[in-house]
Amino acid sequence: MAALHLSNISKKFAEVLAVDDLSLDVADGEFVVLLGPSGCGKTTTLRMIAGFIEASAGAVRIGARDVTHDPPYRRNVGFVFQNYALFPHLTVAENVAFGLRRRRRPEREIAERVARALALVKLEGFETRMPRQLSGGQQQRVAIARALVIAPDVLLLDEPLSNLDAKLRRDVRAELRRLQQLSGITTVMVTHDQDEAMSIGDRLVVMNHGRVQQIGTPQALYRHPANRFVAGFIGRGNFLAGAPGADGRSFVTRGGLAIICARIDLGADTLLIRPENIAVHPGRASGVNCFAAVIEAAVFQGSAFDLDLRLATGETLEAQVAAGNAAADWTVGQQVTAMIDPDAAVGIVSSSSLPA
């Protein structure tokens, strides 16, 4: 186990910069998730860490070792593939034993470690099965056992959950987190699913067009995104165009509303308000950040209502409020007051970090 350091790595395919000057330090035992839309360079980054592709520039270090130019078989890295990539001609036990055999461990040690790895992923009794006789979830667990059994310095997961159905995905997600914390192994996972990323990662790296947009904890990214791309990729939000007000505490929207907010970034041109940070009151009310509005749409979600509000300025807001009893239901056309939480609204820049 070791820390992982990526220093200014880039990858150029022909003339396309797939990854542009990416730097990332992953602490020993940390779980970091690379998140972004397809083609953002997250998988390329992961493959550069594994050594399947070589970085065009920059350095990859695992612990104190510079592995930038090492082939994958000298990196001691565990890799779990999206499609599992089990060896179809080998039994479950031989799949897991493969890495240990390459390391020429004694037969007894191999048997012990394979048994322990299969117990870890709860697949005792499956030793002699062939991969094709297993369900998708079981194959996934064999792939994880196969990667963990070699005691890799870093565990790399490439969209490990995307081939599983929704219910199984939640289980395996919790299982992955449990295994990672149990083994204390430095882990980097790639996903395009923000819920998955938020629920599993210690820190997230949001990428777009080969560039890092922001690195931070799920809370930091959600509450204070660096730009509109990050804000839109992680969670839902209202984006009101405008400019910082003269008082330095408020943001003035294009429609002319002055909204007090928690913080305003340098050069902010957009106000981000998460739907759950807007309280809605029936009728008229006054106070900080209170604005008269009309309900344009009300969608009942069980525990919550999704409300589309139109303000007097013509600007619209999406609010999510807890659903109470039947007497507290919302109706379309209702006159209400929207109260924007001044501690949750943030002024951000809309432009994202793009390749030079």
Next chain:
Amino acid sequence: MVRGRGLSERLRRLAFAGAVAVSLTLILAPLVLVVWLSFFRNEILSLPPEGYSLRWYGALAEQHQFVTGFQLSALVALAATAAGLLVTLPAAFALTRGELPGRAAILHALMSPLIVPALVVGAGLYLALIEFEVETGLPVTGTVFGFAAGHVLLTIPWSLRLLTANLAGVDPSIEDAALSLGATPLVTALKVTLPLIWPGVVAAALFSFVVSFGNIEVSLFLVQPGQTTLPIAVLQYLEWKVDPTVAAVSALQIALVAAALLITDRFVSLAKAV
């Protein structure tokens, strides 16, 4: 057999079944005919047969040229098959896995013996071997080595096609998995890729053997006086006599290939490889 909702669909199915039947008949008729002829009692081939006998099979053993021809053909086919695989296996790996410049050109060059008429290949080879002998003083014409060197040209395109197709079907992430687990590229090829494409390798070997064994155009240029391969022996026999002996030889050949196919299919699924 012919079901369907509407009349037009039934007609279409009928037409399809008819086309299949005609094609199968065209393919199988010569084989069936040859086997049938080999059991005729009459010496002059005519229909209907005067009766049936196994005498032609018995007569084979006395035809010395068939026996020695079979031995040489089998030996050459084995050598050409082995040599062909030794060339095409690494070539197929390089062509499908490596980032070779001019991949397409190399592939086309290796496939070219399929396009050049075999007679031209034979003539060219003959000249080349003679030159080689003159230059080096080593006797190669008429040796198994000379034959195999010629026949390997015939086996390479078949073998290469099958192997590249099978290699392209192997999920690259399976090989990546082996690499990440500490296997070098060579160990990955031997322990992971080769077992996965094994049916393709077997199929390539079978095709190579059959193509070499049945070849006559190239062999005609390479035989020395007194030497013969089975197809040449058959051709020479037919030049002065047409009796069911030749049919018997062919029937044995068909049986041999069919047996090889069936036995192989028990161990590897050839349908997956070709």
